[in-house]
Amino acid sequence: MLLCCMKTIKDVFNAFKQSLAPLYDASEIEALTLMIISEITGSSKAMIKAFPEQEITLPQSEELNNILIRLQTGEPIQYILGHTEFYGLTFKVNPSVLIPRPETEELVAWVLNSKVKNQKSKVATILDIGTGSGCIAISLKKNLPEAKVSAIDISTDALQTAKQNSELNEVNINFIQVDILNINPEIEIPKSEIIISNPPYVTLHDKTQMHTNVTDFEPHTALFVPEKDPLIFYKAIANFAMENLIPNGLLFFEINENLGKETVEILESKGFKNIELRKDMSGRDRMVRASRTGI
CATH class of the missing domain: 3.40.50.150 (Vaccinia Virus protein VP39)
Known part of the structure; x- marks a missing residue:
């Protein structure tokens, strides 16, 4: 599932969950996704959890998609974010x-x-x-x-x-x-x-x-x-x-x-x-x- 087609935070969580299931367990995927959305959008984790229907911009969607592609190779999120x-x-x-x-x-x-x-x-x-x-x-x-x-x-x-x-x-x-x-x-x-x-x-x-x-x-x-x-x-x-x-x-x-x-x-x-x-x-x-x- 490509995130460039995703429009809300909820969509991002669903896409990450589906794509990373072979590599991580559900709790790890949720924690990763929350951290990444916070990093890319600048929103607090509390705000992200409270407003799952919040829309994301196209540039944010593309950046999230690029991160997801790298995560699927097994690359650690810390290296991806730097x-x-x-x-x-x-x-x-x-x-x-x-x-x-x-x-x-x-x-x-x-x-x-x-x-x-x-x-x-x-x-x-x-x-x-x-x-x-x-x-x-x-x-x-x-x-x-x-x-x-x-x-x-x-x-x-x-x-x-x-x-x-x-x-x-x-x-x-x-x-x-x-x-x-x-x-x-x-x-x-x-x-x-x-x-x-x-x-x-x-x-x-x-x-x-x-x-x-x-x-x-x-x-x-x-x-x-x-x-x-x-x-x-x-x-x-x-x-x-x-x-x-x-x-x-x-x-x-x-x-x-x-x-x-x-x-x-x-x-x-x-x-x-x-x-x-x-x-x-x-x-x-x-x-x-x-x-x-x-x-």
Whole structure:
């Protein structure tokens, strides 16, 4: 069903429901459609729901139709619109960076709560490893304005996007291009009170169970790891953290929900203390916190 023939908001909902049924469940389609209509028309979601017979213009109809065509390929709506929201902030996103996830917001909240409880220094020093869009580093800096925040990534394109997002959200982040698996010793990376990372952790087995809008569109270097060594980044970051965290510093990871026990064992073997494995709101093992020497 082509939306260029649709005249009302109700027609748009019907067309999206019919066209996207093979890809999404009914509740996801409704949420997507509501968000897209709001974006294109400038109307609030409440107004859209209250007045389904409201007419849309021909240019709006054509724009909605173009979005629907792209959605039918599995392309994520965040890439189509070019932005998304994370921790109450707006971030530009594109295929060079992962789309920020709700569980990562929970990780940011855990860091902020830990910083308050572990207030040993007035000015926090924070390092985000594998920053991507910059969502973690920027959200932390926005909520800890006195903190000195650095962020590293291997991807030039990702760092460019992260820099744009730091400007968009009016924060100053020290961005550094580094391969955490092969660190150039000439590159200076500041020692930190907090190191946080959401590194690649998706195995080929995990890939078979994931939606195509992730596997076909999001950057593979930021997602996938070798099946034979799925914790390769956690080992490298743990080694780095033991050398670069200040005494009593904290390390935070977002993790593969199927490898929580193994991630904890790696941290124990490296000498970390006070290791805590935490579930997300869905009840899945998704986060780990550890201290370098003990709090």
